[in-house]
Amino acid sequence: MIKMLPKRGYLLLITGFFIGLLVFAGLSRIYQGSQATFVGEKPESIELVFLYTSEKDSWIKAVKPLYEKWFYKRHGIKVNLVLYVTGTHESVDLILQGSVKPHVWSPASSIWIPFFEKKWKEMHGGETIVSEWYPLVLSPVVLVGWEDLVEKYNIKGYRDLYLLDRQGIDFKYGHPDPMLSNGGVIALLMEFCAALNKTPDRLTPNDLTSKEAIEFVKTIESHAVYYGKSTGFFGSWAADNGPEAISFFTVYENVVIENYPKAKAKWGQGIVAVYPKMGVVYSDHPLVILNASWVGVWERLAAIELLNFLLKPEIQEMAVEHGFRPVNPLVSLDGEVFGPEHGVLYKVPVLALKPPSGEVMETLFEVWVLVRNPGV
Incomplete structure (x- = not known):
């Protein structure tokens, strides 16, 4: 008898499979060959610049130290998550003008991704800048x-x-x-x-x-x-x-x-x-991993792992506490947060x-x- 995965379980499987592929791809760029030789020397610390919109600010600030600790434990590298907060349209302009050079970008909605990509290509001879992206919250x-x-x-x-x-x-x-x-x-x-x-x-x-x-x-x-x-x-x-x-x-x-x-x-x-x-x-608040000249292999790995971390059930539960609806199907809404008393x-x-x-x-x-x- 064939067992069908429940809808929520299926969605979680797809999410986990997608993130797994990204992490594998990131590690593959860093480790090469059968002897797993590093591409360059493993750094003691890196900066990951994160440009995002203000409605997520309280959630992201609460997550920042947790991610930094988790990443160090997982990879032995100290990561400093540098936060830049602004509005969506302004964030597009900041990247296009070169005022901010983020490794990851989170506009309020994915409808801005093709708009941003189009503008970037017009300025850079058809060169693409958007690598991967995935919704964080709703x-x-x-x-x-x-x-x-x-x-x-x-x-x-x-x-x-x-x-x-x-x-x-x-x-x-x-x-x-x-x-x-x-x-x-x-x-x-x-x-x-x-x-x-x-x-x-x-x-x-x-x-x-x-x-x-x-x-x-x-x-x-x-x-x-x-x-x-x-x-x-x-x-x-x-x-x-x-x-x-x-x-x-x-x-x-x-x-x-x-x-x-x-x-x-x-x-x-x-x-x-x-x-x-x-x-x-x-608004689905996607996390966009950028494919730009200033994004190295270690920053890319940290960006992929940030996406991985933000989709973890316990981190999505924190997002619910800040008023967002989760994309991780294992996380339920809190009736005390989502109700007339709020x-x-x-x-x-x-x-x-x-x-x-x-x-x-x-x-x-x-x-x-x-x-x-x-x-x-």
Whole structure:
């Protein structure tokens, strides 16, 4: 009788097999020949530069010393994990400009990988820079509001914000700058989806330039009071400044979880996630191993092992504590973290939306100047 692997077990097997191949490939580049001769002398220490986005910052900082200790025990090499934190779009620009030369890069979403690869190839004669990548954690992008306002106006999505304006009801809105942050791009994307009643994968560049869509999005953006540098920074700013400063904003679900207690304690009410009826776009926070001139064989091994480490069940459980949904199928959600007492729902009640095309992404950047609040 043939035994079938359970779905969760099968996913874990595939994940483990993939990581195993990467580790084997990394070791194969370092050890050559039947006598396992080192390529160069084994270093006593190395630096691994990690460029990532701010919403993961608390998790990654908690993981850093654990990884460094684990790697030394495993390989006998001291590794210093050097952390650079910024927004997704800005991280792309930093690498393209040569301002930061990371060995590993983690944008908020894998939709940025082909965009980055395309830009790099244009600047380097078709040379590729992305080696391997794999998702680390999941987090849907949600509309967020203060509890009293969401209940009072029965906010279910971005169209409700547009209707508030049409009814003459004032409110303050905000999201990260799309030119700097993935969260800002998704916020802008979902506003256009609400305007056109289309899912992201069905949008065309012409849709985004239509008079009706521009008017709809511009109306919502006219209420913007702040465009933050990145999603993580934006959520903290909103919780610090309260409902008088901002009414509704767009961030990742984990940002709601991390800032709900602070907002509740300071303002007497929490911030709550609104999952738009049309659906949500998930950010998968991939770890990308770069194939660049500054990435040596030892840095590559450390990068592969970082990916291996971040997918371990106990490290994924730490990610859950910081409000992320795990990609390792052996790790369950914590009901005390994912629940109304942290402003979110245990089970996402809407569909997961497919991402837009690269052409639509490019057009979003172009129309942003037409719809943004020029006074912010």
